[in-house]
Amino acid sequence: MMSVIVRTIARLATPPILVFGLYVIMHGHVTVGGGFQGGAVFASATALVLVAFGSERVRRYITVSGLTLVSCAGAVLFALLGFGGMCKTFFYNFLVGSPLFGHIPEYGPAHEDIWTGGVIAPMNIGVALNVIASLSAIMLTMAVVSRKTGDGE
Amino acid sequence: MTSLVVNAPFVAVAALACVGLYIMVTQRDLIKIVMGVTILESAVNLFLVSLGYRNEGAAPGFTHASGTHMVLPVPQALTLTSIVIGVATTALMLTLVILIYRHTGETDAEKSRRVKG
Amino acid sequence: MARKLFAAITLVVVAVMLFVVAVVMRPFGEPPSVMDDYIIQNTQEVTGANSAVAAVVFDWRGYDTLGEATVLFTAFTGVALLLRGLKDGSA
Numbered sequence: 001m002m003s004v005i006v007r008t009i010a011r012l013a014t015p016p017i018l019v020f021g022l023y024v025i026m027h028g029h030v031t032v033g034g035g036f037q038g039g040a041v042f043a044s045a046t047a048l049v050l051v052a053f054g055s056e057r058v059r060r061y062i063t064v065s066g067l068t069l070v071s072c073a074g075a076v077l078f079a080l081l082g083f084g085g086m087c088k089t090f091f092y093n094f095l096v097g098s099p100l101f102g103h104i105p106e107y108g109p110a111h112e113d114i115w116t117g118g119v120i121a122p123m124n125i126g127v128a129l130n131v132i133a134s135l136s137a138i139m140l141t142m143a144v145v146s147r148k149t150g151d152g153e
Numbered sequence: 154m155t156s157l158v159v160n161a162p163f164v165a166v167a168a169l170a171c172v173g174l175y176i177m178v179t180q181r182d183l184i185k186i187v188m189g190v191t192i193l194e195s196a197v198n199l200f201l202v203s204l205g206y207r208n209e210g211a212a213p214g215f216t217h218a219s220g221t222h223m224v225l226p227v228p229q230a231l232t233l234t235s236i237v238i239g240v241a242t243t244a245l246m247l248t249l250v251i252l253i254y255r256h257t258g259e260t261d262a263e264k265s266r267r268v269k270g
Numbered sequence: 271m272a273r274k275l276f277a278a279i280t281l282v283v284v285a286v287m288l289f290v291v292a293v294v295m296r297p298f299g300e301p302p303s304v305m306d307d308y309i310i311q312n313t314q315e316v317t318g319a320n321s322a323v324a325a326v327v328f329d330w331r332g333y334d335t336l337g338e339a340t341v342l343f344t345a346f347t348g349v350a351l352l353l354r355g356l357k358d359g360s361a
Contacts, residue, residue: 104318105215110216124328134343145356146251164292167285204301230327240342
């Protein structure tokens with residue numbers, strides 16, 4: 001538990017970090033970014049909160065079992081989207097040309113269009129859930145184990 | 154025989170790899186050895202990315218692009234995977250360092266060689 | 271003493287090899303690119319995505335991303351399993 005200034009700045013800075021992480025995740029198939037990069041930005045908010053408030057206070061709200069559930073949900077969503085194109089092969093892009101995420105641009109420079117990409121856009125969300133939950137759980141477990149008793153809390 | 158100035162990224166990769174290897178071989182503290190492994194992984198990732206550069210190439214994306222002369226996209230995808238695997242390896246190595254410290258009370262690689270019980 | 275001499279000789283040999291290879295390699299900026307030219311030409315009509323890197327990570331080489339999701343999940347499981355029985359507080 002750090003001083004009042006550090007706690008106030010952590011409270012003010014966490015929502016912009018979360019919104020920026022979500023922006024990087026959702027625009028993965030249009031410009032630079034994607035599931036892995038946005039998930040790492042999102043997990044840095046957890047690191048900030050853990051350092052500023054101490055692991056004893058954070059442990060009441062974020063448990064390791066809940067994070068395991070979120071990580072498994074992300075990995076299962078990724079595998080199910082792979083099975084969705086099973087009519088031709090495993091991992092076939094079955095959403096190209098359909099009304100959901102199915103615009104096909106011509107070859108050459110294009111304007112930005114978020115409804116392109118086929119099956120890439122839901123796969124970004126699945127991978128991002130997996131990365132966020134895994135990194136947060138690793139940091140939370142190490143912080144709980146290496147806590148000093150009698151720290152003046 | 155290309156010159157030293159044209160191949161400057163590859164010379165930087167060789168320098169980083171030498172620094173990482175030197176730390177891994179000569180230091181005795183466990184956390185410093187983990188840092189040496191991380192530096193060696195960074196050198197390999199830099200090598201992968203710098204292999205795929207074309208002269209006067211743009212970023213590999215078609216949104217608001219200025220042409221179709223682009224850098225190769227496949228080495229960038231391989232580097233993404235390599236970075237994530239480096240994170241997983243570092244997390245497990247640090248967990249082992251915590252366990253060794255709890256069991257023997259030392260973080261010196263020479264003094265904690267006897268693991269009993 | 272013999273161990274230190276052996277370590278020093280090995281380090282010098284590896285450093286010389288790395289620097290010689292870095293200077294003699296093909297020049298920086300002219301890679302052979304038969305596969306990548308095909309990928310850049312056909313990305314927008316086969317996958318429908320406007321970003322070549324995202325299409326390569328999730329569509330042209332999707333099996334590698336499946337393996338990487340598994341590795342990250344295994345790392346988190348290993349850390350939680352190894353640190354389960356420890357009490358808090360330093361020794």
